[in-house]
Amino acid sequence: MAPPMEDIRLVQNRETNLLELDLTGKDLYNIPDTVLQHTEVEVLKLSFNKLKTLPKGISRLSKLKYLWLDFNEFEEFPEVVCELTSLEHLYLSQNKLRHVSPRIGQLRNLKVLFLHKNELNELPNEIFHIPSIVDLHISENRLVELPEDIGLLENLTMLRGWDNQIRRLPDSVCRLKKLRLIDFAMNQLQVLPDGFGTALSGVEVSLYGNPLVQPPFEVCCQGVKAIADYQDQLSSAEDTVDPCLKMLLVGETCGGKTSLKNALVLNKSQLVDVLSRTHGIEITPWDTGNEIKVNIYDFGGHEAYFLTHQLFLTNSALHLLVVNLSAYREASFQVEIGRWLDMLAVRVPGAMVRVVGTHIDKMSPEEVRAKSSLISDQIVTYQADREATLQVIIDKLEHSMAHPAEMITSCNMETSFQELSERLDKAKKTAHQKLRIGQVVIPVSSASGLAGIQALREEIVCMAHNSQNFPELRRKLPRSWTILEKLLSAKSNEADCPLYITMEDCMLMGSSAGLPTQSSLINSLNYLHRTGAVLYYEALPRFVFPNPTHLIDIFKALLKDHAEMKAEYFKISWLTPIERRRIDDNFTHQAILPHKVVSSLLKQHTGQSKEGLDLLLALMLNFGICHRLPVPEENSPARAYSTSDRMYLFPWYLRRLKPADVQWTMYPQEDEEHIELVCQMAMPSPWGLFERWCVLSTRHLSYRQAWENGMYAFSQADMSVAIMMQHVEEGGASTLHVAGRGTRECLTTVWATVKSIVSELHTLLKEWPGLYTDTFICCAHCVKTHTESPGYFSGELLHHTAPGSVRSLRCPRTRELVDVSLVYPPATPTDQPVSKECVQIVSQKLSKTKWRPLGRALGLEEGDIEAIEVQHSRDLNEMKYQMLLCWQRKAGQSAAMSVLISALRNTAVQENAIADELETLAK
Ligand SMILES: Nc1nc2c(ncn2[C@@H]2O[C@H](COP(=O)(O)OP(=O)(O)OP(=O)(O)O)[C@@H](O)[C@H]2O)c(=O)[nH]1
Ligand SMILES: [Mg+2]
Known part of the structure; x- marks a missing residue:
C-alpha cells in the first residue's frame, strides 16, 4: 500500500540544510512514482520497508547524496544505484544481498558504504578503487578474504568487518594511514600482517573472537601498541613455547x-x-x-x-x-x-x-x-x-x-x-x-x-x-619474553619469594632478557598477567607479583563468609573484650573493620612487613574490595558517624537493609533538581559489580552510609549535593542506579559527580565483555511529578552537549516538556593543560597534610595514593610531585588547569592561595 501523498514531501533538514524525503518504515513494496518526481531530493530514506528492487526511474534523482536502503529485502544488488553518481552515502545493510555489482566503482564520490548483515561471499575489487571511501562496513557477511587492493582506500578511517570468516588480513591494510578503527572481531584470523602494530599505531583495534596465535590473543586485546612491541621483539628472535x-x-x-x-x-x-x-x-x-x-x-x-x-x-x-x-x-x-x-x-x-x-x-x-x-x-x-x-x-x-x-x-x-x-x-x-x-x-x-x-x-x-579448540596452545613468542617469564618463574619458585618485585628490579631482569625499554617490559608483563604467569596491574605500576598464589592468600585473609571472618577477629588475642565487642558490632552492622584488625589478619596470612601491608591495602582498594572511610572534617555532619581511626568498609559483608536515618526522600523536594542514570542488564548483575562500583565511586564522594544494595553519600566537591546509588534485582534482570540531588545552583556539580560515578561503572564493565548493558538518563520531569515509570533518554547524551538553540525536550514516554539542562550535562570549558611550572609550584607549596586530600579531590584512587606514599615515603615534595604526575597520566586530556584549581579550593583541601596563584598564572 502506498503511503498517503502528504507523507511524500520534501523537507529541508535544519541542521544539514539538505532536502530530505523520509519514507522510513512505511511497509513499501515499491517506490511510489511521486517520489521520482522530486528530482531535487538530496537525502532519500527508505529504510525498514519491503523493497526488493528499485525502479529505473530512480536514476533521475541525480542530486541524491544519501540513500538509505537498509532493512529491506534486496536479494539482488540494485544496479540502478550505480548511476546515482552524486551519491556520498549508500546504506544497504540488513538485506539479503549475495553479491555487489562491479559497477559500484562508478560512484566516484562515495564516502560511506554500509553492506553489513547480508549474505556476501565476496566483494568486487572495484569497491577498493573508490578512493573517496572513508567508512566501509562489511560485517556480518560470509566473506572469507579481503583483497590486497584494500590498501588503495587511502582515505579510509573506519573499517568494520566483524563476524565474517576472514582468515587473514592483507598486508596492505598497513598502508591505510588514515585509519582510526579496524574491527575484525569474530573472524578466523590466526596471524596478523608483519608490521601491523607499528603501521597502525593509534588505531583502535578490535580482534576478539579470533583464534589468534601470532600475536597471541592476550597481546592483541591490549591494543596496537602491544602488537607493535610484540612484532618488533619477535623479529629479533623467537621461541616456541611449551604447550x-x-x-x-x-x-x-x-x-x-x-x-x-x-x-x-x-x-x-x-x-x-x-x-x-x-x-x-x-x-x-x-x-x-x-x-x-x-x-x-x-x-x-x-x-x-x-x-x-x-x-x-x-x-x-x-x-x-x-x-x-x-x-x-x-x-x-x-x-x-x-x-x-x-x-x-x-x-x-x-x-x-x-x-x-x-x-x-x-x-x-x-x-x-x-x-x-x-x-x-x-x-x-x-x-x-x-x-x-x-x-x-x-x-x-x-x-x-x-x-x-x-x-x-x-x-x-x-x-x-x-x-x-x-x-x-x-x-x-x-x-x-x-x-x-x-x-x-x-x-x-x-x-x-x-x-x-x-x-x-x-x-x-x-x-x-585439537587446534580448533585451543589454537594458541602452540605459540611462538619473542625470545626476550620467554626469558623474562623464566626469570620471573625462577624467582617465584625461590623458597623466600617476595610478594612483589619492584619495577626497578624488574627492569634489570627485563634488560638482561633483552627488553631494553620500560614500555617493552610492560607489554610483556601485561601478556604474562593475562596468561596467569604473574600478576601485574596498571593501577599499581611499580609492582610485579611473581607468584599469583601469594595474592590468593591475601584475598583469603579478607574474603570469607561472615562466620569465618568473625571467628578470625575473635582469635586476635591483644583485643580487649570491649574492643572486640565494638569491632564485632561495627562489622556485623556496617561491615567496617579498623585498620589494626585488617593489618593483623593480613599479617597472619601473609607474614608481611609494615611496608608490605600498606601495599596490600593499596591493592585491596584498587581491586575495589574495600575502601577507606574518610576522616570527616571537625565540623562536618559526618563526624558523628566516624572516628579518627583508619577504618575500612567491605561492602560484601553488608547484610543490613537501608537504615531509616538515610535522608533521601522518595521524590526530590520542590527546590531540588534530580539527575539519575540507570544501567540496565537483562540478567542478574555479575558478582561484586555493584559493591566494587561503590568502592571505586567513593573517590568522588564524601561521608556515606552503605547497606546491602545501596549507598548514600555527598559529592566530594560540594557537601550540599547528595548522591544515592542502588542495585535492584527483579525477575532475573537487574538495574544499577546513581542519582544526584541539589539545588539549581549546584546543578553543575550534580552532573559532574553523577558523570564521574557513571564513568567508574563503564570502566568496570569492561571486565565483563559478554555483558550487554544499556544506560539511560531518567526523565527529570517524570521524577519531579512522581510518575510511576519515568521516561528514559539515551545515556549517550552524557557525552554530548545540548545544541545551543534548544531549551526543552519532550519526554520519550509522557511527551511532557523537560528542561534541556536536566537531560544534557552542561558544557565543560575546554581549557589549558597544567604546565610543568604549575606542577612544581603546587608540589613545593602544598602543605604537608593536604597532598592526600588533593589527590582524592583529583579523583586518584586510595591505592594510587598509598602506592606513592610507600615508594617515596622519605621525600615529601617528591610524593606531591608524583601524585600530580599520576593524576596527569590517568586523566589525560581532562587533566586541565581548571580541574586542578577547583580541587585546590575543595572543602577538604582549601589551598586557596595556591589556587589564586595558578589562576593568575593561567591568565
Ligand atoms: N562418594 C563420592 N564422594 C565424593 C566424590 N567427589 C567428592 N566426594 C565427596 O564430596 C565432598 C565434597 O568434595 P570436595 O572435593 O571437597 O568438593 P569441592 O567441590 O572441592 O568443594 P569446595 O572446595 O567447597 O568448593 C567430600 O566429602 C568428598 O569426599 C565422588 O565422586 N564420590
Ligand atoms: Mg574444593
Whole structure:
C-alpha cells in the first residue's frame, strides 16, 4: 500500500540544510512514482520497508547524496544505484544481498558504504578503487578474504568487518594511514600482517573472537601498541613455547572439584574430608604424560570467593563445571549450573566448558543416564533462553530504528539513529559470543574405582590437542619474553619469594632478557598477567607479583563468609573484650573493620612487613574490595558517624537493609533538581559489580552510609549535593542506579559527580565483555511529578552537549516538556593543560597534610595514593610531585588547569592561595 501523498514531501533538514524525503518504515513494496518526481531530493530514506528492487526511474534523482536502503529485502544488488553518481552515502545493510555489482566503482564520490548483515561471499575489487571511501562496513557477511587492493582506500578511517570468516588480513591494510578503527572481531584470523602494530599505531583495534596465535590473543586485546612491541621483539628472535593448558574447576561448594583434581593428578582416589573446604583458589600442575601440560585451578565453590575467582578467569582456558550428580535435582539448575554459566558467559565469552557429574559411585547406571540427560536438556533450554533474551533486545532496537518518531531520545535524530545502531551492533556481538558448552555430561567418580576418570583424562588431552579448540596452545613468542617469564618463574619458585618485585628490579631482569625499554617490559608483563604467569596491574605500576598464589592468600585473609571472618577477629588475642565487642558490632552492622584488625589478619596470612601491608591495602582498594572511610572534617555532619581511626568498609559483608536515618526522600523536594542514570542488564548483575562500583565511586564522594544494595553519600566537591546509588534485582534482570540531588545552583556539580560515578561503572564493565548493558538518563520531569515509570533518554547524551538553540525536550514516554539542562550535562570549558611550572609550584607549596586530600579531590584512587606514599615515603615534595604526575597520566586530556584549581579550593583541601596563584598564572 502506498503511503498517503502528504507523507511524500520534501523537507529541508535544519541542521544539514539538505532536502530530505523520509519514507522510513512505511511497509513499501515499491517506490511510489511521486517520489521520482522530486528530482531535487538530496537525502532519500527508505529504510525498514519491503523493497526488493528499485525502479529505473530512480536514476533521475541525480542530486541524491544519501540513500538509505537498509532493512529491506534486496536479494539482488540494485544496479540502478550505480548511476546515482552524486551519491556520498549508500546504506544497504540488513538485506539479503549475495553479491555487489562491479559497477559500484562508478560512484566516484562515495564516502560511506554500509553492506553489513547480508549474505556476501565476496566483494568486487572495484569497491577498493573508490578512493573517496572513508567508512566501509562489511560485517556480518560470509566473506572469507579481503583483497590486497584494500590498501588503495587511502582515505579510509573506519573499517568494520566483524563476524565474517576472514582468515587473514592483507598486508596492505598497513598502508591505510588514515585509519582510526579496524574491527575484525569474530573472524578466523590466526596471524596478523608483519608490521601491523607499528603501521597502525593509534588505531583502535578490535580482534576478539579470533583464534589468534601470532600475536597471541592476550597481546592483541591490549591494543596496537602491544602488537607493535610484540612484532618488533619477535623479529629479533623467537621461541616456541611449551604447550600448557589452563584448566579451571568451577562449581558449587561440595560439588567434588578438589576430589576430582586429586583423582586426575594422583591417579588414585583421595576424597577430601567434607569439612575441608577449598579456600580461594589452588593451582596444581598436572603432568598428563603427554606433550601438553595442564595447570589445574581449583576454585573454592563458596560464595565468599566468587568475587576473586573472576579476577583469575582468562580466555583460552578449559572450564570444567563440576556438579554432584548424585545430589542433583531438577530445581538445582540455576544454583549448580546456571549461575556459573552466567559468570563465564559474561566474563570470558566464547569460553570452552564441559560439565562433569561426580559421585556416580552412589548411583545406578539408569540414574546416571537420567540425570545426565536432564542436565543436557536444561543446558539446551538455558542457552535458548539466553539467546531469546538477547533477541528480544535486538528486536526492540530494530523496531526503534524502524519507527523514528518513537525513538527520538535526544535533540538530534542522526545521533539517536547512530546510537541505536551502535547498540544494535553491540547486542548482536554479545549474542554471537556464545559459550562453547559440551552438552553431554561427563560422569565420573572420584571414590575408589575411579569410574570415568580415565575417559575424562583422555577427553581433556584430546580437546587440548585439537587446534580448533585451543589454537594458541602452540605459540611462538619473542625470545626476550620467554626469558623474562623464566626469570620471573625462577624467582617465584625461590623458597623466600617476595610478594612483589619492584619495577626497578624488574627492569634489570627485563634488560638482561633483552627488553631494553620500560614500555617493552610492560607489554610483556601485561601478556604474562593475562596468561596467569604473574600478576601485574596498571593501577599499581611499580609492582610485579611473581607468584599469583601469594595474592590468593591475601584475598583469603579478607574474603570469607561472615562466620569465618568473625571467628578470625575473635582469635586476635591483644583485643580487649570491649574492643572486640565494638569491632564485632561495627562489622556485623556496617561491615567496617579498623585498620589494626585488617593489618593483623593480613599479617597472619601473609607474614608481611609494615611496608608490605600498606601495599596490600593499596591493592585491596584498587581491586575495589574495600575502601577507606574518610576522616570527616571537625565540623562536618559526618563526624558523628566516624572516628579518627583508619577504618575500612567491605561492602560484601553488608547484610543490613537501608537504615531509616538515610535522608533521601522518595521524590526530590520542590527546590531540588534530580539527575539519575540507570544501567540496565537483562540478567542478574555479575558478582561484586555493584559493591566494587561503590568502592571505586567513593573517590568522588564524601561521608556515606552503605547497606546491602545501596549507598548514600555527598559529592566530594560540594557537601550540599547528595548522591544515592542502588542495585535492584527483579525477575532475573537487574538495574544499577546513581542519582544526584541539589539545588539549581549546584546543578553543575550534580552532573559532574553523577558523570564521574557513571564513568567508574563503564570502566568496570569492561571486565565483563559478554555483558550487554544499556544506560539511560531518567526523565527529570517524570521524577519531579512522581510518575510511576519515568521516561528514559539515551545515556549517550552524557557525552554530548545540548545544541545551543534548544531549551526543552519532550519526554520519550509522557511527551511532557523537560528542561534541556536536566537531560544534557552542561558544557565543560575546554581549557589549558597544567604546565610543568604549575606542577612544581603546587608540589613545593602544598602543605604537608593536604597532598592526600588533593589527590582524592583529583579523583586518584586510595591505592594510587598509598602506592606513592610507600615508594617515596622519605621525600615529601617528591610524593606531591608524583601524585600530580599520576593524576596527569590517568586523566589525560581532562587533566586541565581548571580541574586542578577547583580541587585546590575543595572543602577538604582549601589551598586557596595556591589556587589564586595558578589562576593568575593561567591568565
Ligand atoms: N562418594 C563420592 N564422594 C565424593 C566424590 N567427589 C567428592 N566426594 C565427596 O564430596 C565432598 C565434597 O568434595 P570436595 O572435593 O571437597 O568438593 P569441592 O567441590 O572441592 O568443594 P569446595 O572446595 O567447597 O568448593 C567430600 O566429602 C568428598 O569426599 C565422588 O565422586 N564420590
Ligand atoms: Mg574444593
